[in-house]
Amino acid sequence: MYSVxxxxxxxxxxxxxxxxxxxxxxxxxxxxxxxxVDLPKTAFITNFSMEIEGQMYTSEVKEKEKAKKQYEKxxxxxxxxxxxxxSGRKMERFSVSVNIAAxxxxxxxxxxxxxxxxxxxxxxxxxxxxxxxLVQHFEVCRCVHPIPxxxxxxxxxxxxxxxxxFCPTLDQQRKCPGCDGTLIDGDFFIKYDVxxxxxxxxxxxxxxYFVHFFAPPDLPQVPKNVVFVIDRSGSMSGIKLKQTxxxxxxxxNDLAEDDNFxxxxxxxxxxxxxxxxxxxxxxxxxxxxxxxxxxxxxxTTNINDAVMKAVDMIMKGIRDKKVPERSVxxxxxxxxxxxxxxxSSVPQIQENVRDAxxxxxxxxxxGFGNDVDYSFLDVMSRQNQGLARKIYEGSDxxxxxxxxxxxxxxxxxxxxxxxxxxxxxxxxxTSHYKQLFNGSEIVVAGRLTDNNLDNFLVExxxxxxxxxxxVKGQASAQEWDILYPEQEYIFGDYTERLWAYxxxxxxxxxxxxxxxxxxxxxxxxxxxxxxxxxxxTSLTSMVVTKPETDEGPEGPLIADKLxxxxxxxxxxxxxxxxHSSISPTYFVDGDPHFMIELPEQEDALCFNIDDKPxxxxxxxxxxxxxxxxxxxxxxxxxxxPDGKVNTYFGRFGIVHQGLGVRLEVxxxxxxxxxxxxxxxxxxxxxxxxxxxxxxxxxxKDRSLTVTLRDSVRFVVILHKVWKQHPYHQDxxxxxxxxxxxxxxxxxxxxxxxxxxxxFEVRDMHPGKVSEKPDATMLVKGxxxxxxxxxxxxFRWDVKNGENIPCWFIHSNGNGLIDGNHTDxxxxxxxxxx
Numbered sequence: 142m143y144s145v146x147x148x149x150x151x152x153x154x155x156x157x158x159x160x161x162x163x164x165x166x167x168x169x170x171x172x173x174x175x176x177x178v179d180l181p182k183t184a185f186i187t188n189f190s191m192e193i194e195g196q197m198y199t200s201e202v203k204e205k206e207k208a209k210k211q212y213e214k215x216x217x218x219x220x221x222x223x224x225x226x227x228s229g230r231k232m233e234r235f236s237v238s239v240n241i242a243a244x245x246x247x248x249x250x251x252x253x254x255x256x257x258x259x260x261x262x263x264x265x266x267x268x269x270x271x272x273x274x275l276v277q278h279f280e281v282c283r284c285v286h287p288i289p290x291x292x293x294x295x296x297x298x299x300x301x302x303x304x305x306x307f308c309p310t311l312d313q314q315r316k317c318p319g320c321d322g323t324l325i326d327g328d329f330f331i332k333y334d335v336x337x338x339x340x341x342x343x344x345x346x347x348x349x350y351f352v353h354f355f356a357p358p359d360l361p362q363v364p365k366n367v368v369f370v371i372d373r374s375g376s377m378s379g380i381k382l383k384q385t386x387x388x389x390x391x392x393x394n395d396l397a398e399d400d401n402f403x404x405x406x407x408x409x410x411x412x413x414x415x416x417x418x419x420x421x422x423x424x425x426x427x428x429x430x431x432x433x434x435x436x437x438x439x440x441t442t443n444i445n446d447a448v449m450k451a452v453d454m455i456m457k458g459i460r461d462k463k464v465p466e467r468s469v470x471x472x473x474x475x476x477x478x479x480x481x482x483x484x485s486s487v488p489q490i491q492e493n494v495r496d497a498x499x500x501x502x503x504x505x506x507x508g509f510g511n512d513v514d515y516s517f518l519d520v521m522s523r524q525n526q527g528l529a530r531k532i533y534e535g536s537d538x539x540x541x542x543x544x545x546x547x548x549x550x551x552x553x554x555x556x557x558x559x560x561x562x563x564x565x566x567x568x569x570x571t572s573h574y575k576q577l578f579n580g581s582e583i584v585v586a587g588r589l590t591d592n593n594l595d596n597f598l599v600e601x602x603x604x605x606x607x608x609x610x611x612v613k614g615q616a617s618a619q620e621w622d623i624l625y626p627e628q629e630y631i632f633g634d635y636t637e638r639l640w641a642y643x644x645x646x647x648x649x650x651x652x653x654x655x656x657x658x659x660x661x662x663x664x665x666x667x668x669x670x671x672x673x674x675x676x677x678t679s680l681t682s683m684v685v686t687k688p689e690t691d692e693g694p695e696g697p698l699i700a701d702k703l704x705x706x707x708x709x710x711x712x713x714x715x716x717x718x719x720h721s722s723i724s725p726t727y728f729v730d731g732d733p734h735f736m737i738e739l740p741e742q743e744d745a746l747c748f749n750i751d752d753k754p755x756x757x758x759x760x761x762x763x764x765x766x767x768x769x770x771x772x773x774x775x776x777x778x779x780x781x782p783d784g785k786v787n788t789y790f791g792r793f794g795i796v797h798q799g800l801g802v803r804l805e806v807x808x809x810x811x812x813x814x815x816x817x818x819x820x821x822x823x824x825x826x827x828x829x830x831x832x833x834x835x836x837x838x839x840x841k842d843r844s845l846t847v848t849l850r851d852s853v854r855f856v857v858i859l860h861k862v863w864k865q866h867p868y869h870q871d872x873x874x875x876x877x878x879x880x881x882x883x884x885x886x887x888x889x890x891x892x893x894x895x896x897x898x899x900f901e902v903r904d905m906h907p908g909k910v911s912e913k914p915d916a917t918m919l920v921k922g923x924x925x926x927x928x929x930x931x932x933x934x935f936r937w938d939v940k941n942g943e944n945i946p947c948w949f950i951h952s953n954g955n956g957l958i959d960g961n962h963t964d965x966x967x968x969x970x971x972x973x974x
Contacts, residue, residue, distance in 0.1 A: 144278040147268055151285045153345055153352060154257045154584070155639040156266060158184075163248045166241040174241045176249040179232040179269035184255035185642065185676040189685055191239060192248040200685045202675045204668060208682035232269060237685070254676075256642055259334075259356060259582035260548055268329040275314050275323050281307040283331055305331060341599055341614035349589050350636040351566075351616070353559065353599060356582040360553040361606040364399040364468040366418055366458060366502075368451035371436070372476035372509075374408040375829040376838060378438040381477055381509055381534070388542035389433050395550060396421035401464050403454045404429060407447035408440025409482040418458040441829045444476060445484035445493055448504070452497045459501070467604055469552040469576050470502035471527070475542070477509035479517070481827030481840055487517045495524045503527040503575055505549055507542065510534045524654045526575035551579035554603040554610055559585050562598055566590070570643045577603070586640035641674045649679060727891045729760065730858065730874030732787050733774065734932045735954065737894045738945060745947035746900070747932045748954030750890070750962050754788050757967045760875065761892040765884035766852060767798030770891075771967050772875060777868045789872035793857060794970035797849050800834035803971065804847065806857050808871035811845055813837065824859055843939055854878040858935050874935055890958060890965050898957075902927065902948060918948060925956045 144163040149156055164174050180186070189200040241247050257264040268281055285303040307329060316322040337343055342355035369389060373382065396402060400421040404414035414432045419425050451472045458464045484490055498504065504525035506518035509532045519529040532541045554577040561569065569587040577583055596615045603610040648667035652660045664680065671678045729735045737746040750758065754776030761770035775791030795804040803814040811822040815832065822828050822839050830837040836848040845857040858874035880887075880895040887895050900920040908915035908928050918927045928949045933942030953962040968974060 142272065142274060142276055145272055145276050145280070146278070147270075147281045149266060149268070149283045151257065151266065151283070152635045153286070153343070153639070154259075154264060154354065155254065155635050155642070156184075156257055157254050157635070158252065158268075160251045161248065163246060164241075165246040166243060169243050171240055171242050174239055174247055175236070176239075176251075177234060177236045178251055179234050179271070180251075180253050181255055181267065182233050183258070184253040185645075185678060186235065186251070186253045186683060187675050187677070188250070188252040189235075189237075189683060190250045191685070192250070193239070193241065194245050198685065200683050202672060202677060202681050202683050204672065205680055205682045208684050254638060254642060256584065256639060256646075260580060262580040263332045263334045266331040269327075270329050271326050272323060273326075275311055275321060277311060279309055279314065279325070281329055285331075285333065303333070340612040341601065344597070344599055344614070344616035345636060346589070346597060346616055347636040348634050350586065350634070350640050351561075351589060351597065352584065352586040352636050352639055353561075354582055354584055355557075355559065355601065356577070357553075357610075357612075360579075360610075362397065362579065363552045363555060363604075363606050364397065364401070364465045365550075365552055366401045366455055366464045366468055366470040367396075368403040368405060368418070368454055368472050370405045370407065370447050370451050370472060370474040372408075372442060372444075372447075372478065373406050373436050373438050374440050374442045374478060375438055375831040375836065376442070376478050376512070377509075378831060378836075381538070382436065382438050384538040385475060385509070385542065386433050386436060387539045388546075390430050391539075391543055392546045392550075393421075393426050393429055393433070395546070396426060398422055399465070401458060401468075402429075403451065404432065405447050405451050405454075406436060407443055408438075409443050410440065411443065411446050411450050413450065413454070416454075418454055418463060438831075441482035441827060442476065442478045442480055443483035444474070444480040445490045448472060448474060448490075448494050449497055452494070452502070455502055467555075467606060469555050471505060471549065472498075472502060473505045473507070473546070473549075474518070475507040475509060475532075476518070477513050478838075479512075479514045479840065481829075485827065485841065487514070491517070491521045491524060494521055498525045500526070505529070505545075507532050507545060509538070520653050523650055548581065549578055552576045553579050554605055557583060557601065557603040559583070560600040560602070561585075561587065564590070565597065568640075568644070570640065571647055584643065586636070586643050588637075588640060638674060641670055642676070645670050645674075645676060645678060727880060727894060728874060728876040728934065728936075729772070729790065729891060730876075730935055731789065731933065733772075733790050735890060736932050736934070736945065736947060737898065738934070738947075745932075745945055746898070746950065746957065747930070747947040748950040748957060750953050752788065752962070752966075754786075756788075757970055757972075758962075759889045759965045759967050759973070760793075761877070761883075761887065761889040762973065763883045763887040763892065765886055767796075767800075768849070768853065768883065768887075769796040769798075769971070769973060770794070770855070770875070770889070771970050771972070772873075773970060775870070775872065778866075778870055779868060781868050787869070789860075790875065791870075791872055792970060793873060793875055795847060795855065796971055797834070797852070800850060802835050802849065805970065806845060806873065808859065808873060811837070811839065851882075853880060853882050856936065858939060860935070860939070876936060888959070890954075890962070893959055900948075905929075916948070918950070920957055923956045925950060927951070 142162060142164045144161070146161045147158065149158040160178055162176055166172050166174065191198045235251060237249070239247060257266065266283060270281065272279065283305045309325065314323045314325055316324050337356060337358065340357055342353060342357065344351065344353045371385060371389065377385070398421055401418040402421055403418050406412045414429060455470045455472070459470070480487065480490055484493065494504065502525070504522050504527040506522045506527070506529040508515045508518045508529060513531070515529065515531055522529040530545045532538055555575065557574040557577050559572045566587045567590060570585055572585050574583055598613065598615055600613045601610070645667050648663040651663040652667065655663060667678065668680045671681045677683045727737055733750055735748050735750065752774065754774050757771055757773045760772050761768060771794045772790040773792040774788040777787050780786060791808055793806040795806070796802070801816050805812040810824065813820045813822070813830065815834070820830065822830065822837065824839070824842055826839070827841040828839045834850045838846040842859060842861055844859065847855045856876040856878060858876065860872050860874065862869045862871050877891060883892070883895055885896055898920070900918055902916045902918050905914050905916040914929050916927055916929070918925045928951070930947060930949045931944040932947055934945045935942040937943060950957045955961065
């Protein structure tokens, strides 16, 4: 890579970023060249292209289902698919590779757009800069319109724009004189705010579209009524509960004396600090902090009743006139899990909360950790004029919690209504907001029916601290060629694209929270606009046609937009795969299908084991840690008419000798034995069992999570089958998490792969089934004939599963597994021979 340029232009908070990277293959043979970019999760990719030896390869945004068919067709022939993947808290990753001939070069060009959000009084532009090597021409260039008050250390004056560039030389990039390593490995931030009008805000009319930025300065804070709803169930034990308490203690100190507050704790039971809202005087806050310090964890998760209790406290305060008439009410819910006690139906809980709140208050949800059902919290928040935020497990979780609260801690206005001339505006974005918080900003955009208007009346009505807030003003269309005569127009019709961006975002939100009819209409319009403006959204995918290689045409690249909580999956690049596994995932499920998933390499290996029902196989055995997992197969109720004998796993035995733990998991129940004591859990009920050496979490009729102290986690999936089915019966799947914590000597049908497997696939050719090509695999010194296919991963969708492409090894995995599958047959569920 000899050139990297990041060029970002910001016009009225709408950022247009173009990343250009050029690379040269200096080798005497063709090589894969990779292009990886981290971009903000709030951004929409709008274009991607590659220029190879003067030939341009461009992209096209298509409806997701149409792109998916193109993707699957390519995958079925063993070709590649590039994806946008999650990459940390604020970013997602776009990754693509292409085969380049000897002494040839390639230029990648990626374009994305986003509306910068004002938080805590400033806008933030972040660029992740990780070239991983020295780059001869390296430049990050930012141009911001209009004039900001200040940007970092630069004071700007008498200039219509701010221009910032970062262009380190090769010597400045080096870790040390003469070193090849680069110092550049981090995030490049620009934080700024803009001069703004005293009352009506900033209104811009350009080319038939307008945008209104509203954030009036110097308004007094409106008192708030807030109830903190805190999850103290067993899964919150340890560092999560400690960090939550630390954050709440600080947040309580930040309450204003005019605020009223309450505290609700929940596990399977609901308790309160006080039965009604209380003024946040210093003495009362100190008392509340002592209560917070005494919280301990226990039980399961009853979210429904906890939120209902918080709503009741606020409504009682309003009815009894114990809170100011001009105040803002909110519930802040913090949880790390799924509802598994009391009302556990997610749609029913959402309906209950929406009906109870009735538009009288807002709900803000904080989802703590990786196991939380974030989509549930996100939809429920937006249904009640709030928002959700994911809190990532880490040493800074306390800071994350405090940071979120700061964003909503200071309401300035409530029931904000922005009005524009009905006869001049159509296709208006959301113009009524429940509240405006200090340091934030309301953005409204619309399309005009008259492109030549001279005066445009704008009115804002809201409730303030003591009086109603009413302002009116006028705006006129702006001629950008007059405002910026020394340069070309900033970038295309930015007001129209900003309007489209905002409209699509709000339509995508409505398709999650509206009625059935609203969801259908919102989906159709969001898709139409995403295609029209070439935005990669959750409804569309970007398809890039790759150039032909000596082996023929390569498959298309597909870029998808991920939502929070979605996980990536994909395939390797090109027609030859060479991998060394890193942090793979392993499971056995179905009939029984063994899967070695390698997410870092975007590929997987799979094989089946066929034997008679009742056979017990060793899956995991680690003599150093004392962990043993065996599984016993079951068959169908009777042989199907086609004569095929299907087998599945119906019992698992899990032992940790060092901790004295033994579990027997069947399709009916879970038996736990430890230190001579025994307990039984049933799949028919959600339950949580916490011990010194082991935690168990049962999700009703779905899954069991086993966490062993300082060691591995296992997940057992229950597959429920219709009781009247003539052939099939309930069965289990077994998934391993954190396998890297086991010793290098771990073995078993799954365990032998926990610390890596090297393989190479080549000579791909048509197989017996046209959609499933065959190939030759080099593994463990042998050549095997393998077939491209799919196996289903049920971790995220127990009913339907997710198709994971893999290379299938025939004959009970012979050649891939050590020895023969009969070597893993055990004499008992807890036996090692």
